[in-house]
Amino acid sequence: MLLIRGGDVIDQSGRRRADVLIDGDRIVAVGIGLQVGSGASVLDADGAVTCPGFVDLHTHLRQPGNEEAETVETGSRAGALGGYTALVAMPNTSPATDSVAMVRQVRQWGEAAGLADVHPAATITAGRSGEQLADLAALYADGVRVFTDDGNEVADAALMRAALELARQLPGAVIAQHAECAALVAAGHLNEGPVAQALGLVGRPGTAEEITVARDLALVALVGGNVRYHVLHASVAATVELIRRAKAAGLAVSVEVTPQHLTLTDACCSGADPTFKVNPPLRREEDLLALRDALRDGVIDAVATDHAPHTPDTKARPFASAPPGMLGLETALAVVVGRAGIPLERAIAALSWQPARIAGLSEHGRPIAPGEPANICVIDPNRRWEVIADRLASKSHNTPFAHWTVTGKVRHTVLRGTPTVIDEVAQR
Ligand SMILES: [Zn+2]
Incomplete structure (x- = not known):
């Protein structure tokens, strides 16, 4: 089980405060104050937004x-x-x-x-x-x-x-x-x-x-x-x-x-x-x-x-x-x-x-709701950071935004229930 705890959810049905619970590759519960056992992983979404x-x-x-x-x-x-x-x-x-x-x-x-x-x-x-x-x-x-x-x-x-x-x-x-x-x-x-x-x-x-x-x-x-x-x-x-x-x-x-x-x-x-x-x-x-x-x-x-x-x-x-x-x-x-x-x-x-x-991807861009595939990201809209070209994960560095200080960053990404990014760090 994976719990995304704190923050707001934004999806097709609007914005509301909610935690998101994932089991395997699916969302199983969405709501306030969701509880999990000690074996579960928790991703902190405090001050952040959870979205498809x-x-x-x-x-x-x-x-x-x-x-x-x-x-x-x-x-x-x-x-x-x-x-x-x-x-x-x-x-x-x-x-x-x-x-x-x-x-x-x-x-x-x-x-x-x-x-x-x-x-x-x-x-x-x-x-x-x-x-x-x-x-x-x-x-x-x-x-x-x-x-x-x-x-x-x-x-x-x-x-x-x-x-x-x-x-x-x-x-x-x-x-x-x-x-x-x-x-x-x-x-x-x-x-x-x-x-x-x-x-x-x-x-x-x-x-x-x-x-x-x-x-x-x-x-x-x-x-x-x-x-x-x-x-x-x-x-x-x-x-x-x-x-x-x-x-x-x-x-x-x-x-x-x-x-x-x-x-x-x-x-x-x-x-x-x-x-x-x-x-x-x-x-x-x-x-x-x-x-x-x-x-x-x-x-x-x-x-x-x-x-x-x-x-x-x-x-x-x-x-x-x-x-x-x-x-x-x-x-x-x-x-x-x-x-x-x-x-x-x-x-x-x-x-x-x-x-x-547009791309006909039925497993992505789905609402944050029970039964839906857990393809999710958690973003911190207020996080300020500087774009440093050679610290990007891409093999190349040709960003036109180098040295810009920008606001808004992805905190976690979850692909079919498995985190690919946790706290701004890629997991593999
Ligand atoms: Zn083109």
């Missing part, structure tokens, strides 16, 4: 192919420390995760690490080449629900239409797009605008995102049948408006935003520090504010990290040749709540049950 474990829709675990930057194990450890009990692993590995055999391999690494449930997403196109579809039906039959060529847009409209038509036949499958019109961003390195101009670098216009989202939404309407479509890492105000209208029209669409797009702008790139290079790029203040509003009012469904580890030597290259991407798993909660000012209840929804629903 977080679910990241967008994690780059880098295995296979770039194990110097991250492995399933190190990324899962970073996830557990960030309060995550489930990670959707992006398939832009090397080789790309586009087959049942590869999906099973990534899952198996996740099980061996035992720090989070790793759910591989698979590519939309074979080899992520953008030329022909992967075997989506076979991947779906093996349990894959999220399909994406993330890193690249699926540029070919006919191929995108075919992917949506196939997904329409597979209940719960979602086609997730890296929405940046490939032709418009091909040579770009950061947001198109005065900062790019001052650096003498080619930009990636926000319009590239707007064009792809608008095109895809038109395809979603054309395909019909409640096919599910998801916009990865929205970065511009125009995307928010397109999604708002599509939802009002009844389309089954969803959208995520990253902590970095809620807190950083392209002004961060003015010193040409590649730590701030990411795709889609950091945008303008007005985009950031529109994204915050949309997350608060529910147009944006989920916060996803786009955790993208890169080795120090690759990130030390000049801006134009450094790879895009930033770490995110261990800092997401603090950045979203403590810096972007998203109310705690809203942030937890966007970090937990809403992404679980």
Whole structure:
């Protein structure tokens, strides 16, 4: 038996004072003043909040192919420390995760690490080449629900239409797009605008995102049948408006935003520090504010990290040749709540049950109630801490939040009844 004692519970049914008792992999009791025998373990939640474990829709675990930057194990450890009990692993590995055999391999690494449930997403196109579809039906039959060529847009409209038509036949499958019109961003390195101009670098216009989202939404309407479509890492105000209208029209669409797009702008790139290079790029203040509003009012469904580890030597290259991407798993909660000012209840929804629903994960993001799986995190919303890049559990150190003093930290994480983090320390 494991008792989480003290603090408040926050889940789909609101906030209340309660202890949580776990037996095996399930919650067995929720209430005030729960008692246990001397053999039970107790996790202290005094002054903290107990909530469903977080679910990241967008994690780059880098295995296979770039194990110097991250492995399933190190990324899962970073996830557990960030309060995550489930990670959707992006398939832009090397080789790309586009087959049942590869999906099973990534899952198996996740099980061996035992720090989070790793759910591989698979590519939309074979080899992520953008030329022909992967075997989506076979991947779906093996349990894959999220399909994406993330890193690249699926540029070919006919191929995108075919992917949506196939997904329409597979209940719960979602086609997730890296929405940046490939032709418009091909040579770009950061947001198109005065900062790019001052650096003498080619930009990636926000319009590239707007064009792809608008095109895809038109395809979603054309395909019909409640096919599910998801916009990865929205970065511009125009995307928010397109999604708002599509939802009002009844389309089954969803959208995520990253902590970095809620807190950083392209002004961060003015010193040409590649730590701030990411795709889609950091945008303008007005985009950031529109994204915050949309997350608060529910147009944006989920916060996803786009955790993208890169080795120090690759990130030390000049801006134009450094790879895009930033770490995110261990800092997401603090950045979203403590810096972007998203109310705690809203942030937890966007970090937990809403992404679980999008990814079709029935064992995560569940209410804190008897009979439910014990995938839980306990967070201290008032805990102040400094982000120190080389003390993060990730194998890489490319966080844009280094030296920030932030508020809000994960105290404990529990995966199927077993603590993966106790008092801010990973248990394996
Ligand atoms: Zn992407």
